Amino acid sequence: MYAVITIGNQQFKVEEGQTFLSQRTGKEVGTEFESAIHLLAQENKVHIGTPLVSGAKAVLKVVSDVRGDKIQGFKYKKRKSYYRRWGHRQELQKLQVVSISAA
Numbered sequence: 001m002y003a004v005i006t007i008g009n010q011q012f013k014v015e016e017g018q019t020f021l022s023q024r025t026g027k028e029v030g031t032e033f034e035s036a037i038h039l040l041a042q043e044n045k046v047h048i049g050t051p052l053v054s055g056a057k058a059v060l061k062v063v064s065d066v067r068g069d070k071i072q073g074f075k076y077k078k079r080k081s082y083y084r085r086w087g088h089r090q091e092l093q094k095l096q097v098v099s100i101s102a103a
Contacts, residue, residue, distance in 0.1 A: 003100050004039040005058050011038065019063060019096045032061045032098060040102055047102070055103025063094040 002015045007022045014020065027033055037056040040047040047053045068090035075084040 001040070001042050001100055003037045003041070003056070003058055005035045005037055005060075007035060007060075007095070014058065014097045014100070016097055016100055019094055021066070021068075021092045022095050024065070024091045024093050025062070025095075027062050027093075029062050029064055032059055034059055037100070040100070042102065053103075056101065058100045059098040061096045061098050063096050066092050066094055068092050 002013055004011055004013050006012075007025060010022065012020060012022065025033075035058045036052045037058055038049050038052060040049075040053050040056050047056070049056075071088050071090075073086045073088070077083070
């Protein structure tokens, strides 16, 4: 069984027991929260929501807070002795799917 859920502005295809990285949700480490399901695929049935599957939910647990890889930006103007460098590390959360339940 798998499901398509939305966290923030991203959609994820998840299965029970799976861990994945998402943008920070503002939840504390160790807490559990529910997410609505857009698509739920069971053995031989696929339930497509309009926009959500009624009564279906996924329970997620926050495993840890992490930071993504460093991305470096660079701006350069030739013959002007001008350059600018900057870096960015995205704040992420590792989430685990505890359960997926249909209505």
